[in-house]
Amino acid sequence: MEDLFSTYKIKDLELKNRVVMPPMCQYSVEKKDGIATDWHYMHYVSRAIGGAGLIIIEMTDVEPDGRISDFDLGLWFDEQIPALKRIVDACHDYGAKVGIQIAHAGRKAEDAAVPVAPSAIAFDEKSKVPRALTTEEIQEMVEKFRAATARAVKAGVDTIELHGAHGYLIHQFHSPLTNKREDEYGQDLTRFGREVILAAKSVMPENMPLVMRISAKEYVEGGYDIEASIKIAKEYKQAGVDMIHVSSGGEGQIAAFGRPGTHAGYQVPLARAIKQALDIPVIAVGRLDDPILANAVIGNDDADLVAVGRGLLRNPYWTLEAAARLNKEASIPAQYRFGF
Template identity: 60%
Template sequence: MTNLFTPYELKGLTLKNRVVMPPMCQYSVEKQDGIPTDWHYVHYVSRAVGGTGLIIVEMTGVHLDGRITNQDTGIWSDDHIAAYRRITDGVHANGAKIGIQLGHAGRKAVDAEPPVAPSAIPFDENSKTPAALTQEGIAEMIEAYREAARRAVQAGFDTVEVHGAHGYLIHQFHSPLTNVREDEYGADLALFGEQVVKAVKEVLPADMPLLMRISAKEYVDGGYDADYALEFCRRYKAAGVDMFHVSSGGEGPIGSNGGPNAGPAYQVDLAEYIRSGLQVPVIAVGRLESYQEAESIVKEEQAELVAVGRGMLSDPYWTLHAEESLVGAPNVPKAYERGTWRRK
């Protein structure tokens, strides 16, 4: 067996392979209520059928106004739990594990009136000026993350990922570009994220790992670099993060796709840097559609897990096709055995 298809264990989470479907917003909520629909059910369960080891549900708002748009999912109410339970049950029935990414868009919440942020700095000239969170507002936000994590556990998720990347709220707090507060949250830029991590950790079962997605580099003048990211990750690890999902960007005109010069595996060196610097497991992500590239990352111990985003949007069976290419005998569901995988 190739390394990409060896099992992986992290605390109480056991994955059948090293392939991850990363969070990717679907913008498909129909009633603006944040409740996932049949689209989300089919979208996630089909990737479980397709052989993925770990599926991470798209950035899910911990607050009504924390979503990027009103067409995004949320988990700010107990009314959301049943719809997520349906998805987790479907994924589990098809042999995969599933996590959920909890987040708040902060100043990038385009439908919020107004959005909120650490400081009253708009994302760009076309964006709304956010309201700077008060101390009370910060406390309420931390509680919102805690309650969202509690609901995620009730809904049957196997792990929780806190979104601290791509220019959203936690990233806004730990970036010097977007946090110019004059209180303790401005004096200690990692404090808010640290408190969120601790709050989430309090409601997770002891054997459930906590993941965190971070941007290890900002693509904008004056933005932070990987050395800076290593230090705030050190804080988040001490607060309870068990694995980092290492991305980049999200501030300024270049978003989280790395810009026009980003090629295959363009973020893997960042994941490897965080991994080696903190002796912590990581997920590598970023244009990893190549089966051979994904295999190499695990084989060379650059990352424990490999996230394939665009590749899985194009091909729900990316993992089965990768297994066919690398191993030669994919573990195809019985109903699909007459397909091209085992046709001689």
């Protein structure tokens, strides 16, 4: 039986355990230039020292106005590569593999003078009304995803994650709530996502896995549910996605309709449903900070990897503590062994 500290391999990505640090925005860029800082270096490298198998660097955007805020990371020009490479190389030195989440915030770009989106529909009454992208601009956006992915590969990452969840641009295209277009990108809601996948794959090494994060349920009236997200995920798998990172929510206001639970592991059934329907590896995420629960998700074959967000924010050494609690072997740094 597999467990949280079993090794895992997908294509050329080999992990020493099943613990994933999911992408979590730090809003810590200092000069609004999208370049990673010493904070990012310490933040990620400490989790590598702390034993995480895979670290996915936070949402990193394909253009300046594609960021949630001006304080987010970017990969729209080459000068952003070295600071990320420094982080990746150091994490490798401490035994972790590194991914990066490539994204565009779309209508949720708070600091853009005029955000862009599939359709001119604001996120809520407090948000700016976005400008609908033209068909030509959508094709240019696909190229921006391609270029950002190529820069990430130059930075030495081991895997790429595309952000198709939480109400950001790819999600906005495949959600009927936010895509009211009449061109080919409205007639086929997954077309933009599929084109981004193909663009990313074109500049990735052949055996580097591509991960797609999706919201498997929208929790708003009129939003899609697990049955529709399985269909979306199938389209993305056929386009070349190797693994699905299964989250939920993010489109429109979170209303009483289908309100998500706050209990531990509330998104695990969504991950399990997609894993079984598509026969594809999945990452489970969402209130999985208890090592016993995280271990059970792997042991019960609900998911292949477990993302621990808040737990790793609170404690960079969550993975080492989890191994001690579960009585599993972990790569404890020699300098810390006396503590265990």
